[in-house]
Amino acid sequence: MTTIHAPLKDVSSSDNAAPFEDVLRQAYEKAIAYLAGLDTAAVGATADLSTLRRQLGRPLAEQGIAAEQVIADLVADVEGGLTGSAGGRFFGWVIGGAVPAAVAADWLTAAWDQNAAVYATSPAASVVEEVAGGWLKEILGLPAGASFALVSGCQMAHVTALAAARHFVLAQCGWDLEQQGLSGAPEIRILASDQRHASVARALRLLGFGRAQVVDIQTDGMSRVEPEALEGALLEKPGAPTIVVLQAGDINTGACDAFETLVPMARAHGAWVHVDGAFGLWAAASGKYRNLVRGVEGADSWATDGHKWLNVPHDCGYTFVAHPEAHRAAMSNNTSYVTYVAEARNEMEWNPEWSRRARGFATYAALRQLGREGVSALVERCSVHAKSLGTRIGALPGAELMREPVLNQALVRFLDSRPGAGEAEHAKRTDEVIAAIAATGEAFFTGSTWKGHRVMRISVSSWRTTEEDVERVVRAVEGVLRG
Numbered sequence: 001m002t003t004i005h006a007p008l009k010d011v012s013s014s015d016n017a018a019p020f021e022d023v024l025r026q027a028y029e030k031a032i033a034y035l036a037g038l039d040t041a042a043v044g045a046t047a048d049l050s051t052l053r054r055q056l057g058r059p060l061a062e063q064g065i066a067a068e069q070v071i072a073d074l075v076a077d078v079e080g081g082l083t084g085s086a087g088g089r090f091f092g093w094v095i096g097g098a099v100p101a102a103v104a105a106d107w108l109t110a111a112w113d114q115n116a117a118v119y120a121t122s123p124a125a126s127v128v129e130e131v132a133g134g135w136l137k138e139i140l141g142l143p144a145g146a147s148f149a150l151v152s153g154c155q156m157a158h159v160t161a162l163a164a165a166r167h168f169v170l171a172q173c174g175w176d177l178e179q180q181g182l183s184g185a186p187e188i189r190i191l192a193s194d195q196r197h198a199s200v201a202r203a204l205r206l207l208g209f210g211r212a213q214v215v216d217i218q219t220d221g222m223s224r225v226e227p228e229a230l231e232g233a234l235l236e237k238p239g240a241p242t243i244v245v246l247q248a249g250d251i252n253t254g255a256c257d258a259f260e261t262l263v264p265m266a267r268a269h270g271a272w273v274h275v276d277g278a279f280g281l282w283a284a285a286s287g288k289y290r291n292l293v294r295g296v297e298g299a300d301s302w303a304t305d306g307h308k309w310l311n312v313p314h315d316c317g318y319t320f321v322a323h324p325e326a327h328r329a330a331m332s333n334n335t336s337y338v339t340y341v342a343e344a345r346n347e348m349e350w351n352p353e354w355s356r357r358a359r360g361f362a363t364y365a366a367l368r369q370l371g372r373e374g375v376s377a378l379v380e381r382c383s384v385h386a387k388s389l390g391t392r393i394g395a396l397p398g399a400e401l402m403r404e405p406v407l408n409q410a411l412v413r414f415l416d417s418r419p420g421a422g423e424a425e426h427a428k429r430t431d432e433v434i435a436a437i438a439a440t441g442e443a444f445f446t447g448s449t450w451k452g453h454r455v456m457r458i459s460v461s462s463w464r465t466t467e468e469d470v471e472r473v474v475r476a477v478e479g480v481l482r483g
């Protein structure tokens with residue numbers, strides 16, 4: 001007979017810890033050195049693709065090596081290939097930093113190596129998610145009875161919430177999606193902001209909806225859905241199963257849809273309203289910015305991120321659903337060998353993964369370190385810095401502020417000063433300036449094409465950004481524009 005488990009020998013705790021001690025201490029030292037160097041290192045990556053492939057592309061070895069050597073090599077070989085998103089002068093995409101307690105909790109999550117699949121696989125992970133989910137609803141002003149899931153990001157938050165939506169609107173037509181599948185089902189209409197994030201389109205695709213099922217709803221100059229456009233689309237097919245997708249925080253303008261008007265309008269037509277609030281939903285955490293998302297709590301589902309504005313390390317997203325039964329019906333997967341503890345939270349009933357990281361620990365830690373006041377202050381500070389960066393950079397010679405900054409996003413572009421220069425020349429100039437700023441190493445921004453214009457996006461979503469950072473960045477951009 002072969003034994004599956006080696007017989008347990010009598011190990012002292014230090015024997016258990018010994019293989020980890022040196023390597024974890026080394027990781028700690030390297031991490032601290034990295035964080036300490038953020039102020040002086042280039043903000044963008046400096047190594048090119050071929051360099052990184054050369055540094056990291058070793059042949060797969062026959063023989064393993066010491067853990068400490070692996071880590072020493074890793075740290076040396078990623079040199080130049082990390083972006084400074086953990087620092088205060090990184091404004092590309094919408095990335096967010098990570099607060100210390102959340103980083104530390106994330107390290108422990110790895111050391112504890114819990115599988116947060118169900119309560120039985122890690123009771124503490126389950127209860128931490130239960131608590132963190134409740135806190136998140138409170139801080140975001142969402143209904144206390146909403147169900148939730150901690151997923152990898154807003155992308156999967158969309159998939160989860162829209163799966164619940166799909167179940168719900170079909171059930172209303174008497175169609176059992178889990179039994180009958182999509183083929184032959186009543187056609188669902190998706191009415192979505194024409195400025196929707198690409199992750200919404202991908203979530204829909206994964207759920208079996210093609211481009212033909214999505215109706216673009218026109219937006220205004222700030223990328224907000226036009227109420228008349230939504231009303232018109234709703235009236236086109238009365239009674240058809242419908243999902244409306246709105247957004248809190250447009251990735252370009254930062255603007256939020258007029259939920260107070262749009263949500264009741266869509267609900268009156270029997271539609272499910274899903275909100276993409278990847279970063280913008282966090283406006284609800286601040287008394288000063290809450291008015292931007294007034295009425296959002298009336299929606300049917302919400303998707304947001306922990307790894308963006310809450311400053312939890314990657315990856316971490318949240319989904320919330322006002323109809324827990326639809327949410328559970330779409331995700332639940334009870335089989336005989338999964339041990340469900342009925343009265344506890346079994347994460348698998350709410351999220352699309354089976355085995356998974358215990359994401360709750362880092363979220364729990366971030367919310368405890370910041371508190372309600374800290375989250376509110378983070379939202380307000382980032383927004384003030386975004387406004388200041390947008391208006392000050394936009395006022396420099398050769399620059400233009402495209403829109404009054406909203407929340408933590410601002411948009412500027414750079415103009416080709418030659419007579420007769422048009423859209424194409426300004427676009428080229430804008431991309432050149434973005435690259436030149438990155439080349440200084442002082443700051444990092446990314447570009448976007450917004451309503452026909454090439455623009456530089458300014459997104460401030462890290463607790464690390466200070467007023468001194470803003471000064472330093474404006475000086476750097478000024479230097480680039482002076483040439």
Ligand SMILES: *Cc1c(COP(=O)(O)O)cnc(C)c1O
Nearest residue numbers: 094153154155197199251278305
């Ligand atoms: C970032 C973002 C997403 C996608 O979120 P991930 O966390 O990257 O999956 C969706 N919508 C908006 C508005 C975003 O900013």
